[in-house]
Amino acid sequence: DAKTTQPNSMESNEEEPVHLPCNHSTISGTDYIHWYRQLPSQGPEYVIHGLTSNVNNRMASLAIAEDRKSSTLILHRATLRDAAVYYCIPRLRIGNDMRFGAGTRLTVKP
Amino acid sequence: GAGVSQSPSNKVTEKGKDVELRCDPISGHTALYWYRQSLGQGLEFLIYFQGNSAPDKSGLPSDRFSAERTGGSVSTLTIQRTQQEDSAVYLCASSLRGSDSEQFFGPGTRLTVL
Numbered sequence: 001d002a003k004t005t006q007p008n009s010m011e012s013n014e015e016e017p018v019h020l021p022c023n024h025s026t027i028s029g030t031d032y033i034h035w036y037r038q039l040p041s042q043g044p045e046y047v048i049h050g051l052t053s054n055v056n057n058r059m060a061s062l063a064i065a066e067d068r069k070s071s072t073l074i075l076h077r078a079t080l081r082d083a084a085v086y087y088c089i090p091r092l093r094i095g096n097d098m099r100f101g102a103g104t105r106l107t108v109k110p
Numbered sequence: 111g112a113g114v115s116q117s118p119s120n121k122v123t124e125k126g127k128d129v130e131l132r133c134d135p136i137s138g139h140t141a142l143y144w145y146r147q148s149l150g151q152g153l154e155f156l157i158y159f160q161g162n163s164a165p166d167k168s169g170l171p172s173d174r175f176s177a178e179r180t181g182g183s184v185s186t187l188t189i190q191r192t193q194q195e196d197s198a199v200y201l202c203a204s205s206l207r208g209s210d211s212e213q214f215f216g217p218g219t220r221l222t223v224l
Contacts, residue, residue, distance in 0.1 A: 036213075043201050043215030044153065087152075098143070098213065100153035 004088050009105040012078045020073040020104055022088030027068055031090040034098065035062065035073050039084045044100075047073065047086070083108045112136070114216035116202050122222045123192055131187040131219045135204030142185050143205075143213060144177060146198040153201065159185060192223045 005023040012018040024033065034049040048055055048062045050071075055062040061074040075082055087103040115134045123129050135142050144156040155169040159179045170176070174192075179185040189196055199220050203213040 043203075043218055045215065046212040099155055100145070102152050
């Protein structure tokens with residue numbers, strides 16, 4: 001399994017953009033990069049995923065480095081509801097599990 | 111439509127007893143996953159089903175843990191002779207296909223072993 005490195009914690013002010021980094025230097029060419037988040041007292045929820053190209057959806061953007069050894073989850077305007085633990089997870093293309101690391105705990109200050 | 115459901119939501123048991131945890135995935139989802147999360151910790155993968163078969167059981171922590179899935183739908187996680195270290199929230203997730211599709215998580219079962 002590809003190993004990931006994420007900051008233990010980050011802080012942001014409300015209404016400001018947040019860039020959450022993830023290093024996955026051992027990623028294979030067929031691994032997708034998934035991001036999930038877990039709000040307090042809830043199960044994880046999907047945020048976004050990508051393979052090579054940058055991806056955008058209504059929740060966030062995912063910027064993937066050209067060598068795919070790192071990626072950045074971008075929340076364009078943080079809200080208090082975005083306070084959560086964010087997990088970066090490389091996943092094999094052919095059906096498999098997800099191995100959650102420790103993630104990054106994001107605190108959003110009003 | 112209905113999401114992933116799990117029962118019971120809470121389970122308190124005595125050390126040494128067996129427990130069964132149930133997961134009802136989203137209808138039509140072929141992949142089903144079990145995880146557990148101890149207090150203040152990250153998620154720990156337990157087992158993955160594709161249909162009724164479990165190609166990856168590597169995360170089961172001991173032979174006291176077993177899981178099955180029937181009819182490509184409901185799954186049961188069984189813990190025999192529970193120990194206090196088994197106390198955790200057990201989360202189930204399902205996805206339409208394999209790893210390139212989003213996983214939807216249930217609310218979890220909080221297991222407390224006294």
